[in-house]
Amino acid sequence: MIKPIGKRIQQGFYALAIAAIIVVAAETGTRLEDWLYFGEDFWANPTFDGNMLVRDTNGGHGKPHGRYKRWKLNSFGFRGPEIERDPAPDTTRILVLGASETFGVDESDNKEFPAQLGTLLRGEGKFEVVNGALPGMGISGMVSYWENWASKFRPAAVVIYPNALFYLCDPPPKRPHAVSLSTAPGPTGNPPQSRFIAQFRDTLNLPGWLKEWRLERKIADRRADKPAEWHFRSVPQERLEMFASDLELLTASIRRAGAEPILSTQAIRADTFESPANRADLRAWLVNVPQADERIALRFSQQANTKIIEFGRKRRIFVVDVAACLSGDRDAFSDLVHFRDRGAETVARAVAAGIQRKFRAAAQNRVVSQSKCSAETPKKTQFESR
Amino acid sequence: MLFNSYIFLFCFLPITYIVFWLLRSARARYVWLAVTGYIFYGYWDPRFCLLMGFSTLVSYLAGLGFLKYKSRNGRLACLIVPIAVDLALLGFFKYADFTVNSFKELFTLIGWHVSLPALNIILPIGISFYTFHTITYIVDGYRGAIRPTKNFFEFAAYVSLFSQLVAGPIVRFRQIEEDLESLGSADRYRWLPLGISFFIIGLVEKVVIADHLALFVDPALAKYDSLSTLGVWLAMLGYTFQLYFDFAGYSDMAIGLGYLFGLRIPQNFNSPYKALDPGDFWRRWHISLSTCLRDYLYIPLGGNRHGEWKLYRNLMITMLLGGLWHGASWTFVFWGFYHGALLALHHRCREAWAQLPKFVRWSCTFLLVVIGWVFFRASDFGMAAQLLHAMFLPTVGVVGENAVVFLCFLVFAAGWAILGPNASEWHSDFTWKPVYGFRYACLFGLCLAVIARGSSPFLYFQF
Numbered sequence: 076m077i078k079p080i081g082k083r084i085q086q087g088f089y090a091l092a093i094a095a096i097i098v099v100a101a102e103t104g105t106r107l108e109d110w111l112y113f114g115e116d117f118w119a120n121p122t123f124d125g126n127m128l129v130r131d132t133n134g135g136h137g138k139p140h141g142r143y144k145r146w147k148l149n150s151f152g153f154r155g156p157e158i159e160r161d162p163a164p165d166t167t168r169i170l171v172l173g174a175s176e177t178f179g180v181d182e183s184d185n186k187e188f189p190a191q192l193g194t195l196l197r198g199e200g201k202f203e204v205v206n207g208a209l210p211g212m213g214i215s216g217m218v219s220y221w222e223n224w225a226s227k228f229r230p231a232a233v234v235i236y237p238n239a240l241f242y243l244c245d246p247p248p249k250r251p252h253a254v255s256l257s258t259a260p261g262p263t264g265n266p267p268q269s270r271f272i273a274q275f276r277d278t279l280n281l282p283g284w285l286k287e288w289r290l291e292r293k294i295a296d297r298r299a300d301k302p303a304e305w306h307f308r309s310v311p312q313e314r315l316e317m318f319a320s321d322l323e324l325l326t327a328s329i330r331r332a333g334a335e336p337i338l339s340t341q342a343i344r345a346d347t348f349e350s351p352a353n354r355a356d357l358r359a360w361l362v363n364v365p366q367a368d369e370r371i372a373l374r375f376s377q378q379a380n381t382k383i384i385e386f387g388r389k390r391r392i393f394v395v396d397v398a399a400c401l402s403g404d405r406d407a408f409s410d411l412v413h414f415r416d417r418g419a420e421t422v423a424r425a426v427a428a429g430i431q432r433k434f435r436a437a438a439q440n441r442v443v444s445q446s447k448c449s450a451e452t453p454k455k456t457q458f459e460s461r
Numbered sequence: 462m463l464f465n466s467y468i469f470l471f472c473f474l475p476i477t478y479i480v481f482w483l484l485r486s487a488r489a490r491y492v493w494l495a496v497t498g499y500i501f502y503g504y505w506d507p508r509f510c511l512l513m514g515f516s517t518l519v520s521y522l523a524g525l526g527f528l529k530y531k532s533r534n535g536r537l538a539c540l541i542v543p544i545a546v547d548l549a550l551l552g553f554f555k556y557a558d559f560t561v562n563s564f565k566e567l568f569t570l571i572g573w574h575v576s577l578p579a580l581n582i583i584l585p586i587g588i589s590f591y592t593f594h595t596i597t598y599i600v601d602g603y604r605g606a607i608r609p610t611k612n613f614f615e616f617a618a619y620v621s622l623f624s625q626l627v628a629g630p631i632v633r634f635r636q637i638e639e640d641l642e643s644l645g646s647a648d649r650y651r652w653l654p655l656g657i658s659f660f661i662i663g664l665v666e667k668v669v670i671a672d673h674l675a676l677f678v679d680p681a682l683a684k685y686d687s688l689s690t691l692g693v694w695l696a697m698l699g700y701t702f703q704l705y706f707d708f709a710g711y712s713d714m715a716i717g718l719g720y721l722f723g724l725r726i727p728q729n730f731n732s733p734y735k736a737l738d739p740g741d742f743w744r745r746w747h748i749s750l751s752t753c754l755r756d757y758l759y760i761p762l763g764g765n766r767h768g769e770w771k772l773y774r775n776l777m778i779t780m781l782l783g784g785l786w787h788g789a790s791w792t793f794v795f796w797g798f799y800h801g802a803l804l805a806l807h808h809r810c811r812e813a814w815a816q817l818p819k820f821v822r823w824s825c826t827f828l829l830v831v832i833g834w835v836f837f838r839a840s841d842f843g844m845a846a847q848l849l850h851a852m853f854l855p856t857v858g859v860v861g862e863n864a865v866v867f868l869c870f871l872v873f874a875a876g877w878a879i880l881g882p883n884a885s886e887w888h889s890d891f892t893w894k895p896v897y898g899f900r901y902a903c904l905f906g907l908c909l910a911v912i913a914r915g916s917s918p919f920l921y922f923q924f
Contacts, residue, residue, distance in 0.1 A: 093902045096899055098906065103907075104908075104910025105914075108911065111866050112866065274910075275467075
């Protein structure tokens with residue numbers, strides 16, 4: 076039996092009203108949740124960059140008291156507990172610089188590696204660890220960040236956990252001193268957005284085949300219309316040199332300010348190209364570095380780590396070889412570069428062991444140059460200096 | 462696949478529903494329900510579909526055996542063999558590790574150092590539930606309480622019915638036999654409003670209440686040794702209501718889903734925290750399990766027919782096995798023992814108990830149930846002892862995070878569970894009005910918001 080047109084229109088409106096109510100209730104519910112658990116203003120349109128980053132006369136840095144979802148910054152815009160501007164006289168302040176792996180993304184609260192490092196060093200005399208990392212900050216960004224902002228907190232040592240893979244991006248990172256946190260919001264604030272949809276996108280757990288399809292589409296989009304010479308055919312040495320030169324600038328600047336740089340190699344989940352899981356991780360990273368392929372990304376990361384070690388030897392900078400103790404430990408990572416709690420703990424232990432050796436050697440007027448996992452001992456916990 | 466996941470809500474359920482009602486014959490609908498049940502189950506680990514398929518086949522053949530054999534021996538064989546197979550599977554997957562570890566601990570205790578292999582068997586999700594489904598079918602077939610079906614797909618649809626497959630309710634074949642038989646002529650529109658209403662109320666119970674309580678309870682109990690007396694009480698009260706709304710929410714969603722497909726699944730929770738004595742509690746909590754234990758274990762053991770001491774023995778055996786059914790751990794066994802003791806004790810002094818004011822009976826019962834949940838929740842006796850110590854002896858420590866928000870949810874949850882109507886009471890005189898659509902849309906939208914933050918699996922999935 077065909078329904079009369081009036082009845083159909085009525086039903087159509089009813090269905091539309093129901094759909095509208097679902098959408099409005101979902102948005103309201105998301106905002107209420109954010110207000111209840113994160114203290115977020117109901118009407119605000121928060122974004123990570125808008126809430127957490129600021130650009131002022133000190134350049135780009137973390138926003139004082141910035142807060143986005145579960146992440147909170149202290150009154151100087153650093154993740155972690157409150158600190159005084161100047162370290163206490165008997166305290167050795169250690170600043171950790173890095174990108175999202177160091178800032179802490181997928182770890183539980185207070186499990187990001189600088190926080191765990193702070194806990195480990197607490198029993199070792201008067202150490203204070205400051206997490207000075209910001210998501211997306213490469214070595215070139217760290218130079219101006221250090222010079223304009225972080226150096227004002229007078230750390231005795233600066234641990235640098237670099238993400239060399241940024242140097243495969245298109246375009247490559249800007250030259251140091253030309254860098255500011257360009258993602259900071261403009262004066263008009265954030266545009267209106269649906270927090271529910273943003274949340275939905277974050278937690279949507281698509282089946283593997285669909286994720287793969289979306290990934291391939293993104294990579295293809297980024298490679299579309301690019302000439303053949305745009306693709307890397309081998310590890311781009313000029314990018315490696317760029318990385319090394321930025322490292323040189325950063326460490327020199329740190330030393331000029333009277334602090335001691337401590338370098339770390341970068342650990343990634345894929346240590347070889349053989350396993351399909353490793354290849355999938357590397358493939359996922361190609362969204363960020365579409366000029367490269369999986370093999371080149373892996374080799375670039377490995378060669379950058381070699382560069383870091385060589386650079387450390389040459390400049391007599393202490394290097395903690397985190398890659399040697401963690402790369403390939405798949406359970407320690409949530410993706411190619413970000414840590415889970417255990418991964419962050421391993422990094423913290425490696426760095427803590429390195430710092431203890433470094434400062435002990437300094438007290439005895441000895442030089443130590445590198446700390447890495449021992450081949451004979453289990454990977455996760457034991458470290459040996461040589 | 463979880464009921465409170467987008468893949469279920471926006472993909473699996475709509476497709477299953479639309480195709481089901483497009484199909485016309487009962488046979489086609491049985492096949493479709495069985496197929497979707499296996500897809501739903503296989504979403505976790507497809508390998509375990511084989512296990513469920515095997516268990517289904519064995520029980521189906523037992524049913525055919527009851528139709529074929531009239532001799533006592535033949536029927537006994539059809540009863541014992543498939544039940545033994547089902548219990549062997551359950552025993553291997555659920556209790557083998559537990560048994561080996563228990564022996565290891567026992568040997569260590571008496572000073573023998575025996576090296577027993579660690580089996581590390583993965584527990585197939587929902588095995589306790591579908592094993593009960595098949596066993597009740599076989600026993601009812603043997604007793605003549607049902608006429609076993611000759612239609613394999615009807616039986617497969619019953620066992621793998623996705624709404625009650627992994628966490629119950631334990632629906633006996635005889636309870637939905639009539640609806641299954643008339644599935645081909647089921648009235649889609651008759652049950653649709655009830656289905657939607659039950660499902661959304663269940664979703665609210667799970668997602669809005671249980672999951673919000675879990676945000677306080679789970680982290681608090683993860684570091685239970687640092688909690689103060691107040692912190693432990695809040696965490697245990699939170700867990701008490703979290704468990705109820707989690708499981709009752711699942712059951713109500715299952716009932717709602719049943720209605721959507723023309724199947725009337727019986728009530729599983731009847732406001733258990735309104736109970737006035739331990740027996741009353743068990744008549745209200747996880748009704749499908751307690752009635753199964755009563756009908757298939759307690760009564761066959763003799764029930765209350767052979768004197769007081771045998772009654773206590775039967776109660777204790779039933780509750781100990783009920784505890785063990787919940788999980789392969791001595792804490793669950795002790796929880797069963799504790800409730801067995803409460804039931805026996807109540808039976809012994811039931812007349813004096815009845816003289817007490819209603820409020821005293823209710824509060825004592827509630828307190829005793831909360832104490833029981835300590836053993837249910839604790840990972841070992843050390844944790845249980847520490848929680849009980851902090852509950853009853855003043856302990857200094859922390860309260861937990863987000864305590865104010867948690868308290869709001871706790872008060873709301875307690876109010877609803879103790880004073881409010883349960884989902885079945887809510888629907889006792891249910892007539893759909895168009896304005897209800899807006900109300901449920903609003904609740905559904907709120908649930909989607911919470912799910913987007915990341916909803917947790919159901920607590921009863923582990924059993």
